[in-house]
Amino acid sequence: xxxxxxxxxxxxxxxxxxxxxxxxxxxxxxxxxxxxxxxxxxxxxxxxxxxxxxxxxxxxxxxxxxxxxxxxxxxxxxxxxxxxxxxxxxxxxxxxxxxxxxxxxxxxxxxxxxxxxxxxxxxxxxxxxxxxxxxxxxxxxxxxxxxxxxxxxxxxxxxxxxxxxxxxxxxxxxxxxxxxxxxxxxxxxxxxxxxxxxxxxxxxxxxxxxxxxxxxxxxxxxxxxxxxxxxxxxxxxx
Amino acid sequence: xxxxxxxxxxxxxxxxxxxxxxxxxxxxxxxxxxxxxxxxxxxxxxxxxxxxxxxxxxxxxxxxxxxxxxxxxxxxxxxxxxxxxxxxxxxxxxxxxxxxxxxxxxxxxxxxxxxxxxxxxxxxxxxxxxxxxxxxxxxxxxxxxxxxxxxxxxxxxxxxxxxxxxxxxxxxxxxxxxxxxxxxxxxxxxxxxxxxxxxxxxxxxxxxxxxxxxxxxxxxxxxxxxxxxxxxxxxxxxxxxxxxxxxxxxxxxxxxxxxxxxxxxxxxxxxxxxxxxxxxxxxxxxxxxxxxxxxxxxxxxxxxxxxxxxxxxxxxxxxxxxxxxxxxxxxxxxxxxxxxxxxxxxxxxxxxxxxxxxxxxxxxxxxxxxxxxxxxxxxxxxxxxxxxxxxxxxxxxxxxxxxxxxxxxxxxxxxxxxxxxxxxxxxxxxxxxxxxxxxxxxxxxxxxxxxxxxxxxxxxxxxxxxxxxxxxxxxxxxxxxxxxxxxxxxxxxxxxxxxxxxxxxxxxxxxxxxxxxxxxxxxxxxxxxxxxxxxxxxxxxxxxxxxxxxxxxxxxxxxxxxxxxxxxxxxxxxxxxxxxxxxxxxxxxxxxxxxxxxxxxxxxxxxxxxxxxxxxxxxxxxxxxxxxxxxxxxxx
Numbered sequence: 088x089x090x091x092x093x094x095x096x097x098x099x100x101x102x103x104x105x106x107x108x109x110x111x112x113x114x115x116x117x118x119x120x121x122x123x124x125x126x127x128x129x130x131x132x133x134x135x136x137x138x139x140x141x142x143x144x145x146x147x148x149x150x151x152x153x154x155x156x157x158x159x160x161x162x163x164x165x166x167x168x169x170x171x172x173x174x175x176x177x178x179x180x181x182x183x184x185x186x187x188x189x190x191x192x193x194x195x196x197x198x199x200x201x202x203x204x205x206x207x208x209x210x211x212x213x214x215x216x217x218x219x220x221x222x223x224x225x226x227x228x229x230x231x232x233x234x235x236x237x238x239x240x241x242x243x244x245x246x247x248x249x250x251x252x253x254x255x256x257x258x259x260x261x262x263x264x265x266x267x268x269x270x271x272x273x274x275x276x277x278x279x280x281x282x283x284x285x286x287x288x289x290x291x292x293x294x295x296x297x298x299x300x301x302x303x304x305x306x307x308x309x310x311x312x313x314x315x316x317x318x319x320x321x322x323x324x325x
Numbered sequence: 326x327x328x329x330x331x332x333x334x335x336x337x338x339x340x341x342x343x344x345x346x347x348x349x350x351x352x353x354x355x356x357x358x359x360x361x362x363x364x365x366x367x368x369x370x371x372x373x374x375x376x377x378x379x380x381x382x383x384x385x386x387x388x389x390x391x392x393x394x395x396x397x398x399x400x401x402x403x404x405x406x407x408x409x410x411x412x413x414x415x416x417x418x419x420x421x422x423x424x425x426x427x428x429x430x431x432x433x434x435x436x437x438x439x440x441x442x443x444x445x446x447x448x449x450x451x452x453x454x455x456x457x458x459x460x461x462x463x464x465x466x467x468x469x470x471x472x473x474x475x476x477x478x479x480x481x482x483x484x485x486x487x488x489x490x491x492x493x494x495x496x497x498x499x500x501x502x503x504x505x506x507x508x509x510x511x512x513x514x515x516x517x518x519x520x521x522x523x524x525x526x527x528x529x530x531x532x533x534x535x536x537x538x539x540x541x542x543x544x545x546x547x548x549x550x551x552x553x554x555x556x557x558x559x560x561x562x563x564x565x566x567x568x569x570x571x572x573x574x575x576x577x578x579x580x581x582x583x584x585x586x587x588x589x590x591x592x593x594x595x596x597x598x599x600x601x602x603x604x605x606x607x608x609x610x611x612x613x614x615x616x617x618x619x620x621x622x623x624x625x626x627x628x629x630x631x632x633x634x635x636x637x638x639x640x641x642x643x644x645x646x647x648x649x650x651x652x653x654x655x656x657x658x659x660x661x662x663x664x665x666x667x668x669x670x671x672x673x674x675x676x677x678x679x680x681x682x683x684x685x686x687x688x689x690x691x692x693x694x695x696x697x698x699x700x701x702x703x704x705x706x707x708x709x710x711x712x713x714x715x716x717x718x719x720x721x722x723x724x725x726x727x728x729x730x731x732x733x734x735x736x737x738x739x740x741x742x743x744x745x746x747x748x749x750x751x752x753x754x755x756x757x758x759x760x761x762x763x764x765x766x767x768x769x770x771x772x773x774x775x776x777x778x779x780x781x782x783x784x785x786x787x788x789x790x791x792x793x794x795x796x797x798x799x800x801x802x803x804x805x806x807x808x809x810x811x812x813x814x815x816x817x818x819x820x821x822x823x824x825x826x827x828x829x830x831x832x833x834x835x836x837x838x839x840x841x842x843x844x845x846x847x848x849x850x851x852x853x854x855x856x857x858x859x860x861x862x863x864x865x866x867x868x869x870x871x872x873x874x875x876x877x878x879x880x881x882x883x884x885x886x887x888x889x890x891x892x893x894x895x896x897x898x899x900x901x902x903x904x905x906x907x908x909x910x911x912x913x914x915x916x917x918x919x920x921x922x923x924x925x926x927x928x929x930x931x932x933x934x935x936x937x938x939x940x941x942x943x944x945x946x947x948x949x950x951x952x953x954x955x956x957x958x959x960x961x
Contacts, residue, residue, distance in 0.1 A: 108561060108568070108617060109601040179879075179921075181914060189407055193392030196406040199434075212393060213403060217430040217652055217734045219437035222666050222727035224734045226857050229880065229905070229912050242409065301366035313376055314394050 088115045088184040092127050093272045094257045095186035101255050115140040118170035120147045122274040130258040145174045158311035160277040168324040184235045185325050190242045194317045202234040203227050210321050243302050244295045251288045262286050279305040338416035342436040345445035346453035347424035350476040352387030354514035355419050361521050364410030390421045405435030424455050429699040430652045441542030442471045448481045460502050461685040470505040472538045479513040483526040508538040547613040551575035552637035556668035557630045572615045574722040579609035584632040587713035593620035625869045629670030631713045639723050641711035642743025653735035657696040667726040673862045677705040716740040765845040771943045773842035775867045779854040780876030781905050783883035785922040790851040792931045808851040835863040855904045856911045875916035880905045882923040
């Protein structure tokens with residue numbers, strides 16, 4: 088399971104703890120660019136221990152390895168795509184559970200709950216397996232892996248309502264300080280705070296019910312070029 | 326519906342699919358609806374304008390949903406997508422389904438998640454091939470009424486007569502197909518006429534707008550008053566207690582309720598619910614909830630079994646009649662073997678017959694020996710073991726199934742009826758053994774079992790099987806290895822290496838292994854067993870005492886080892902049907918044990934195996950002792 092340390096993957100870990108009656112039975116990886124906010128690292132260290140996760144911090148390959156034709160900030164984010172491929176290859180993973188959601192981004196909206204990746208970790212969006220009535224294909228050819236997206240159909244406000252219901256801890260950066268907070272958490276330099284006075288989970292739920300601003304407005308990589316996100320995703324980005 | 330979200334039904338978004346022939350304007354209709362309902366996020370219009378400018382087109386609404394470059398460049402929807410908006414206090418989840426014939430599997434994926442459907446028909450084109458195909462698939466998916474939107478009215482001058490003529494022909498077609506048309510709405514999606522308010526250009530129209538007509542759809546409440554159906558996802562052990570986990574699909578369960586486990590037919594009483602903190606204070610559960618339950622006594626239960634109401638259990642069938650939408654490019658053939666998924670169970674099935682083919686143009690049954698991609702047919706499937714089903718029960722979890730071939734999803738099935746046929750000849754009468762399995766187990770101190778190895782040639786199966794046999798024998802365990810050498814030369818000397826013979830070879834091996842295990846031995850089998858189908862069949866034959874062990878070395882490692890020089894021969898084409906080179910290899914996803922032999926010594930691999938056998942096979946009573954609760958683990 089990939090733990091980005093953000094709100095969505097915290098919910099996912101919480102669900103896994105419930106599903107397996109108290110302990111997450113698979114390894115949990117953080118793909119680390121070394122560029123997370125200090126508050127994020129503090130959160131990680133505390134809850135990896137408290138939730139007794141089989142936790143590994145996995146370093147992402149350096150920027151020089153990323154496709155140089157990508158726009159600047161997408162290229163920074165591209166380190167995570169390489170990190171995903173690298174963690175799959177290193178640990179010979181056959182499956183990867185990730186917390187992406189359809190409503191975050193239009194190419195993610197086209198995803199499957201069980202999304203196979205071909206050789207070289209390519210997403211073949213032209214030929215995705217059918218899924219219907221909660222029935223899924225769960226067996227894949229040798230040399231490939233599957234991405235499992237249990238939160239695919241959740242919305243941003245679903246996430247916050249569930250955090251409220253279950254009192255799930257999240258990083259302090261989500262809550263407003265001096266009129267600013269992070270709505271979506273990513274690397275330092277390519278993630279920006281929004282103006283907000285929401286200081287509690289309830290405030291955030293109220294704010295989301297009124298806003299028309301997109302969730303990833305503070306993620307500069309999404310807005311550099313029309314196809315940047317799709318190119319990242321096709322080559323392995325979450 | 327897909328995996329239920331965390332919300333209460335009150336504010337749950339109502340999923341509605343938009344279907345129709347390619348280019349009739351589905352994506353445009355959706356984008357315009359979302360926009361006019363105020364559902365665009367900031368900057369979206371500017372972004373779509375820029376995307377349209379870049380392609381030298383007028384403002385293109387469909388780019389909201391057609392997010393992929395290939396979709397925008399070719400102005401076609403490839404895959405289903407979803408977008409949400411709120412209208413008069415109701416949340417809608419609009420699912421865009423591709424209209425191109427090539428992408429019917431994506432249309433089905435989208436439409437299967439919807440409770441309502443809107444059929445978009447181009448006023449200038451009328452009923453087109455995919456219009457009819459989609460109506461047939463909506464009927465298959467259980468839709469009883471739909472909304473018809475006659476789009477592009479601007480291109481026919483908003484002509485009332487043109488609308489009237491077309492809506493009559495669409496209504497007739499739908500009702501012949503068994504679907505009622507709740508409303509026919511004239512619109513021009515591109516210009517916004519007829520979506521939210523009556524337009525001057527459509528002043529002659531009396532009837533609901535698209536927005537008003539959406540209000541007729543609602544989500545059915547969870548089926549709490551139906552019989553209990555709890556398909557078991559997994560079985561955890563806690564001390565000597567087994568905990569069954571899964572989602573309750575219908576009915577209610579409470580502490581003290583009796584349930585029957587299908588297909589075994591044993592009954593037990595629910596003694597408690599568990600959660601992440603141990604025994605929970607919860608006393609009951611209702612349809613839609615995912616829960617962990619404990620029963621009052623030890624039964625053999627595994628993933629795929631169903632806990633059900635004693636008063637109204639599912640029926641057990643070995644011959645299933647099903648309606649199928651075939652999704653694969655390779656046609657379905659009578660006599661072919663597939664994997665059937667129903668609930669959480671997986672079964673090997675054989676196509677007994679193709680009974681009829683539904684033709685959406687003439688709606689006349691046809692006789693055929695093959696079902697081609699995207700056709701709908703009625704077929705009969707034969708299973709080896711009885712399968713719990715709720716046939717012809719609209720929306721019931723045990724009435725819906727998926728067909729797979731190897732890795733591919735090849736069909737969607739609605740189970741229509743089922744009957745139980747004896748598999749064995751009626752001249753055979755079962756003779757009760759004078760010594761039972763339990764008695765043998767009591768004398769030996771362990772139960773007979775089958776340790777079924779699977780892995781590529783050269784992965785180390787025979788080496789490890791022989792090492793494990795020696796290790797167990799030295800511990801005074803009755804053990805025997807079945808491998809190619811001792812089976813192919815005798816019992817199976819009549820079999821070759823084509824696909825059918827390889828399957829028969831392993832079927833016989835599984836039957837022999839079952840008999841040996843019945844006699845109290847620990848049997849180790851060392852065959853490649855390359856496919857999910859073969860391993861599932863073996864598991865079904867052997868039953869409870871089956872342990873799948875994946876002797877895991879990748880192809881490159883095995884080929885580099887090539888101790889018998891077989892890979893080199895296969896590469897040169899001297900051996901046909903060689904697994905991993907010229908014949909399919911489906912590595913197991915959920916073995917009971919995986920032994921990675923690429924990077925560890927034989928001694929380490931043997932250590933893993935012995936440890937597993939000690940815990941899970943020999944010490945059967947103590948095996949699952951996860952004594953303190955926070956150490957609870959999966960076992961099945």
